[in-house]
Amino acid sequence: MAGNQTHRQPRIPTGHDDHGTSDRSPSVVTGPHAGYDRYGHLDHYYYRCERCGLESTDATLVEGCPRCRETEARR
Numbered sequence: 001m002a003g004n005q006t007h008r009q010p011r012i013p014t015g016h017d018d019h020g021t022s023d024r025s026p027s028v029v030t031g032p033h034a035g036y037d038r039y040g041h042l043d044h045y046y047y048r049c050e051r052c053g054l055e056s057t058d059a060t061l062v063e064g065c066p067r068c069r070e071t072e073a074r075r
């Protein structure tokens with residue numbers, strides 16, 4: 001009766017990055033993102049951990065999110 005519809009899922013690319021980083025990074029930090037002051041002027045750059053949402057102007061965040069690291073250690 002009802003057609004046997006094969007649900008074809010579109011192929012989602014598995015975010016394979018070839019930046020030469022290790023396969024498993026503890027956190028995914030993006031940036032630098034531009035940060036603006038209240039007048040809309042470029043004020044600073046910040047980085048954000050996409051995993052826990054931590055934002056920091058400290059560029060060392062790129063090397064590893066301290067919050068995520070702490071969470072991992074607590075497990």
Ligand SMILES: [Zn+2]
Pocket residue numbers: 027049050051052053054065066067068069
């Ligand atoms: Zn994090």
